[in-house]
């Protein structure tokens with residue numbers, strides 16, 4: 126914990142840590158959901174979607190790292206056990222039990238949209254009271270916005286292909 130770094134936070138630090146731990150749970154669940162989805166996925170355009178999902182999974186793991194680093198800077202403790210992920214998550218977990226490409230894409234688009242809402246809300250909550258958390262959340266939000274667009278564009282291509290065949 127950096128004492129001055131913590132002192133400049135103009136709001137309840139425990140509240141920031143709580144919000145960060147919730148986002149931390151989301152990132153791990155998203156990482157697992159996308160990574161597993163990339164393995165089990167089946168159907169048309171599967172290779173293109175797999176490549177995107179693997180990239181997104183790597184990004185979510187990097188986000189989990191960024192968030193946990195910030196929690197530690199603030200003197201908090203990142204969730205120490207996966208059993209807490211489900212208690213803390215904002216976005217939950219969609220089991221990729223149905224491996225069809227469009228189903229996986231829909232689940233992951235929903236997860237990205239939830240992540241966008243979570244980081245947007247975090248930025249609004251901390252504002253300039255905690256500029257370091259704000260800056261980190263903006264960086265992650267940029268990735269999540271890009272992820273949503275990547276997946277929606279694949280979903281549109283897939284839909285166009287399936288519609289033409291029908």
Ligand SMILES: [Fe+2]
Pocket residue numbers: 152155184185188240265269
């Ligand atoms: Fe993320």
Ligand SMILES: [Fe+2]
Pocket residue numbers: 155181184185237240268269272
């Ligand atoms: Fe994402």
